[in-house]
Amino acid sequence: MTTYLTEYAKFTDKHDMDEAAKRHIAANWNEMNATDRAVLDLIRRYSVKYGAAHLKHDTMAKGVVKSNVTVRRAIRKLEKLGIIERIHFIRPVMSGLGANIYIILPFIDQSKLTTPEEAVKPCDSKPQVDNADSEPLFSKSIITKDLKRTSPAELSPTTLFGKMKALLASTIGDSTLARRIFGVYRSQSVRMLKFSIYEDKGDLFEELAIRALQISVQASKHKDIRNIPGYYDGVLRKLINEALFSDIFMEYDVPMEGFFMK
Template sequence: MTTYLKDYAHFTNKDEMDEAARRHVIANWNEMNDTDRAVLDLIRRYSVKYGAAHLKHDTMAEVIGKSNVTIRRAIRKLESLDIIERIHYIRPVMNGLGANIYTILPFNDQSTLTTPPTVDEPSDSETEDVVPKSEAFSSKSKNIKSLTLTDTYPAEPTLPPTTLFGRMKELLSTTIGDNSSLARQLFGIYRALSLRMLKFSIHEHQGELFEQLAMQALHISIQATKRKEIRNIPGYFDGSTVN
């Protein structure tokens, strides 16, 4: 049973956690790379049910398709940015360290902090000449021939997709090229296989697991296309998902 994970959750529901993860990504977009965002999204998806995730480094590496060292580096990055918290878990029976527990931290919006109001200091001179604001602006504007305004605000980053189809489509576009029809075909294979399994009571709560297996099968299929020529990618993906 994994209900013990509720003791480590920082949120009362899934929507609050998703919103915090989204704001973390926006606020730290320039400090994070694709792997950092993928690790955060993996923790978020595994935390949907209980608010925390119990994950091994090897599992994360296999799902994301990166090395164990890269996953550990991404976790340290997310910790340093105060995005996630890592809890070392002691197995009750074996009395030894098991897989770590990961939780997404609430987003601390520094922009909401208030600053103390400023108090106008009284003037030391009572005879100081006062120039009307309109006159002061006018005198300065005489020396300005032209003014070009440039938008210096960076564009808001595009958030990583949260749906399985979106993640599959993004992975395909960054590896073998943009192919929406292939993404739809692969997603259809996943739907057919997962629905066939989810009808059994033993698998009825394993939706997240089947999504992970689908992404893992897609990674395997893409890696195979780089090693050798595969004429039927959907068929290879189908076989990788079943195995």
């Protein structure tokens, strides 16, 4: 079932999404080549039903008849131009990395944005009447779920270390392990990020780090794990190997058994 994709959709109508794609192409025509436009069109076609597309690189490569490397280059350009958003998707059941989710973003007409001259207006010296009875406290365009999402009771941690600490505190009640677990993550990620082929995967490594911690915490509830950082080390290594292995596999036609040293 792919109905979960509706959670990522930026449009409620496919015609609005099609129009946004057309306007993106028109506005960035000189920045895009034929492959970029073909990849965008493929994402658009796969997004018609649910507003987002869940695609593997090899599926996209076959769809536009280009190599995986060329497709990934086009995806990075579309992201840089603000045309699409890419979300790394992790299969919760298999504890592994799935295909990416691609979302076409709404088109923002830069020419219609407020200019500095328009933004600065003379202050009216007349006092403003507080008409609280006739005006709503919040705009009607703001829906309840947005209020819950954008107005949390307390600020959420933004750093990976902060997220790890908060997760441990809210689950096993011991946030002191966060520093050791973060050290495990740093040891594994830094070793891989130094290679140019992985230098753009920082966000993916952080996502896998949190996923590995969730798996470790969940496992500790069902069995006796005396060394959670050690268990986390094994889980994270498995997720990273699977993520990078599956990405590399699509670039080679030869069997990959024995390619990595164990």
